[in-house]
Amino acid sequence: MRTRIKICGLTHPDTAVAAAQLGVDAVGLVFYERSPRRLSLRCAREIVAALPPFVTVVGLFLDAPAAQVEEVLASVALDVLQFHGAEEHAYCVQFRRPYIKAVPMGGAIDPVAYVRTYPDAAGLLLDSHRLGQAGGSGQAFDWQQVSQDLGRPIVLAGGLHAGNVAAAITATRPWGVDVSSGVEARPGVKDPALMSAFVKEVARVQGGYVE
Numbered sequence: 001m002r003t004r005i006k007i008c009g010l011t012h013p014d015t016a017v018a019a020a021q022l023g024v025d026a027v028g029l030v031f032y033e034r035s036p037r038r039l040s041l042r043c044a045r046e047i048v049a050a051l052p053p054f055v056t057v058v059g060l061f062l063d064a065p066a067a068q069v070e071e072v073l074a075s076v077a078l079d080v081l082q083f084h085g086a087e088e089h090a091y092c093v094q095f096r097r098p099y100i101k102a103v104p105m106g107g108a109i110d111p112v113a114y115v116r117t118y119p120d121a122a123g124l125l126l127d128s129h130r131l132g133q134a135g136g137s138g139q140a141f142d143w144q145q146v147s148q149d150l151g152r153p154i155v156l157a158g159g160l161h162a163g164n165v166a167a168a169i170t171a172t173r174p175w176g177v178d179v180s181s182g183v184e185a186r187p188g189v190k191d192p193a194l195m196s197a198f199v200k201e202v203a204r205v206q207g208g209y210v211e
C-alpha cells in the first residue's frame with residue numbers, strides 16, 4: 001500500500017502547486033490564530049483556486065469556536081477538517097465533513113481511547129505534543145508507541161523530515177505521513193527542495209521512486 005503524503009501549513013499558491021506537482025495527496029491550510037502558518041480567508045481561497053484536481057485540501061483548526069469553522073467553510077472549499085486541540089466528538093461531527101482528529105502522543109496517551117471516542121473520524125493523526133499543548137512543534141515522538149493496529153487509518157506526524165521519514169514509515173506502517181516544519185526554510189515558508197526530498201524519500205522507502 002502506498003503511504004499517502006500531506007504537506008501542512010502551505011501559505012502561498014506557488015508552493016501549494018509545487019507540492020501538488022511533486023505528487024502529494026493532501027495539502028493543509030492552517031486556521032489556528034497563533035500559528036505562524038495561519039492564513040487569511042483570501043489567501044486560503046487563492047491557494048485552493050490554484051490547485052489542480054485530485055488534491056485533498058485539509059483545514060487545520062485548534063479549539064476554534066464553531067462559528068469560525070463555519071465561516072471558513074462558507075468561503076474556502078475544504079475537503080477534510082483536522083482538529084488539533086481538545087475538540088470533543090459532538091463538536092467534530094457538527095460540521096458534517098470528513099475529519100481527522102489529532103492525538104497528542106506526548107505523555108501517557110493510549111491512542112485506542114481515541115478510536116473509541118471518535119468512532120467516525122476518517123483517521124487519527126498522531127502528533128508529538130502533550131494533551132493541552134498546541135502541536136506542530138517539529139519534534140518527533142517515540143514511534144514504538146504505535147505498536148498495534150488501531151483498526152483505523154493512521155496519519156503519522158511530528159518532526160518528520162526527509163532524513164527520518166523512511167524510518168518512521170518502516171516503524172509504524174501508517175496510512176499517511178504529515179509534515180510541516182520539516183520542509184520549511186523558516187516557519188511559514190515552505191522550501192521546494194525540502195518538499196521534493198521528502199516526497200522522494202517516501203517513494204524510495206516503498207521502492208516506488210524512479211528518477
Ligand SMILES: O=C(O)c1ccccc1N[C@@H]1O[C@H](COP(=O)(O)O)[C@@H](O)[C@H]1O
Binds near residue numbers: 030062159
Ligand atoms: O502548523 C502549525 O503551526 C500547527 C499549529 C498548531 C497545531 C498543529 C500545527 N501543525 C500540525 O502539526 C503536525 C506536525 O507538524 P510538524 O511537522 O512537527 O511541524 C502536522 O500535522 C501539522 O499539520
